[in-house]
Amino acid sequence: MEKLGLLMFLQLVLCAYAQRPVPRLEREYVYVERTLTWYEAREYCRKNYYELFRISDDNNLRNVIGSARQLSWIGLVRWTVNWKWVDDTGAVFLNWYKVGSCAAMTHYGLWFDLPCQNSLPFVCQNGPLKWHFSQWHVNWYGAKYSCNTHSQNFASIWNAVENYNATGGILDIAWIGLSKVTDNTPLKDTWKWTNDQPPTYSNFFTTLFCAAMDRRGFWYDRVCFEKNPFVCFRYNESVPEYKLFSEKKTFSEAQSHCETWGMNLAMVKTLAENTALQLYVSENSEFLQNSLYFWIGLYNDPWFWSEGSSAIRNWNSMEPDGKDFWDQTISNNVQSCVATMDGEWYDEDCLMPRYFFCADKVRSVTLVLEPKSWEEALDHCRDRYVDLASLASDGEQRVAVRRVKDAQSSYVWTGLRFLAGSWFWVYGDDLQYDNWLNGEQPQCPVTRHCGALAVASGKWEARSCEEKLDFICFQE
Structure with missing residues (x-):
């Protein structure tokens, strides 16, 4: 009769498995x-x-x-690069200040776009990895003319090795032979070398991630941890209401400060809004003091x-x-x-x-802080979740160990059960992975027929099924 009772219990445990929902991952x-x-x-x-x-x-x-x-x-x-406003809408209208259409290189190898009329030294080229550095200050066009009249090429850089070698004679910053296309064609505002070839390598300085505006209404991309004044705004009956703060903050600090006023950093989604903000700032420019820029609510992510x-x-x-x-x-x-x-x-x-x-x-498990016997825990998991949890892999073991840190008992029940001479998971998983105390399964336990996870060690131990413990269930 005892063996028959065990077999009936085993059948009850296992047949329920086929009707259970699958745990979520x-x-x-x-x-x-x-x-x-x-x-x-x-x-x-x-x-x-x-x-x-x-x-x-x-x-x-x-x-x-x-x-x-x-x-x-x-x-x-x-x-x-994806510019968007602090309300998570994409930027359609943009009003960037165009810095320049000609390229210069610093002695660190970084490139900058500058106004072509600036007077700078320049780099010519008279063969592969053969550079001539001139400290004569001219504009970009003068540099191009000077290189050509001396039977040299204006420096073109095609890879990181050339970029590194080309910096050898630069003291600060110097023109290279890269400029923007100005013709009204589909290539307008793209870059080209003086031989009309597009660059296959570039090293432009691009560490700027948040947008600021100047008093003229032009926008600039700046590092987000730079500290600037800022303008907050909100709509008051569909009319934008602005508030300029002279205190200098980083972009995120400025946005947080605006939120304490029930506002956001200023969003400028049309030319009319840009003009309205520019007029507001010009009327309150004393708050800007000597600052060149103020934050608006545009950033790229x-x-x-x-x-x-x-x-x-x-x-x-x-x-x-x-x-x-x-x-x-x-x-x-x-x-x-x-x-x-x-x-x-x-x-x-x-x-x-x-x-x-x-x-x-891994399969999702939850800790239930209600001390119950093993069979009570089994019923609870199957009524309200999926089943008592199996720990069938190293990943699921790690999840369980982290989940049970808040347990009120020293052990928590798992879906391990000993019946008919062997251990098994009640959910039906193979018992290929194990984490038993002392590294081996308890053989023929007399009274300890249920498996629990030790909160302190993370090891599995055989316990009396009548103990009242917290337990872990699979979540649907």
């Missing part, structure tokens, strides 16, 4: 202590788990904080997760800045990727080998 982070580039790390995660880890909510962010022992990759990378989207951002207060952790400028011929340390994010050269976070797909 969630993404669990795995910290990998191997030094790989961002691209290699992504390939490793895809091969061994699922993808580089995406921080999709504040809970993800809290879990990662403290997990990275050094600067470590996450799945965020810069691909394109060129950062995309390698797997799915997320609005979560947790930049260090001086990031992103287009430089790596050692303040070296990231070359424009590689993408910028995001690494985290102490919970803060940094834009880094994707080719730098680092540790990284992978995302692993």
Whole structure:
């Protein structure tokens, strides 16, 4: 009779499995202590788990904080520039100040677009990797003429090696042979070398991410952690109402300050709104004091997760800045990727080998803080969730260990049960992965027929099924 009772119980447990809903999946982070580039790390995660880890909510962010022992990759990378307003609408009307149509290079190898009439030294070229540096100050057109009259070419740069070598004689900044197309053609405002060839390599200084406006109404892209005055606004019966603050703040600080007034940083979506804001500022220009710019509510967010989207951002207060952790400028011929340390994010050269976070797909579990016997816990999970949870992989074990930290009992019930001479998961999973105390299954337990997870050690132990413990369930 005892054997028959056990078989009936086993049949009841297992037949219920076929009628149960499937647990939902969630993404669990795995910290990998191997030094790989961002691209290699992504390939490793895809091969061994699922993808580089995406921080999709504040809970993800809290879990990662403290997990990275050094600067470590996450799945965020810069691909394109996408300007949008602080209300999350895209920017259609733009009023950028056109800095210049001719290119100059600094002695660090960075390129800047400047007005062609500026007087600067220049670089000529008389063969592959043969540069002639002139300290004679002329405008861009004069530099081009001077190179040609001396049977030389105005410097053209086609790769990172040439860019590095071309800086050898530059003391500060010098013209190179790159200018914008001014003809009214589909190529207008694109760049070309003096031989009319488009550039296949560029190294323009592009570390600017937030928009500021001057008193004339022109816009400038600036680093977001620069401190400027700012203008807040809101609509009052469909009429824009502005408020200029002279206190200098970073872009995010300025937006937060506006929100305390029930306002946003100024949004300028039409030429009429741009003119209205310009008039308001000119009438209150004494508040700007000596400042050249003030923040408006436009910023670009060129950062995309390698797997799915997320609005979560947790930049260090001086990031992103287009430089790596050692303040070296990231070359424009590689993408910028995001690494985290102490919970803060940094834009880094994707080719730098680092540790990284992978995302692993595991079944979702929840901790129930209601002490029950094992069979009571089983009924509770099947009535309100899916089933008592199996821990069928290393990833699910990690999830469970983190979930049970808040348990009020020293152990929590899992879906492990001993019947008819063997242990099994009541949800029907194979018992290939295990994490038993002392590294081996309890054999023929006399009274301890139910499996629990030890909160302190994370190990599995056999316990009496009548004990009252908290428990973990699969979530639908």
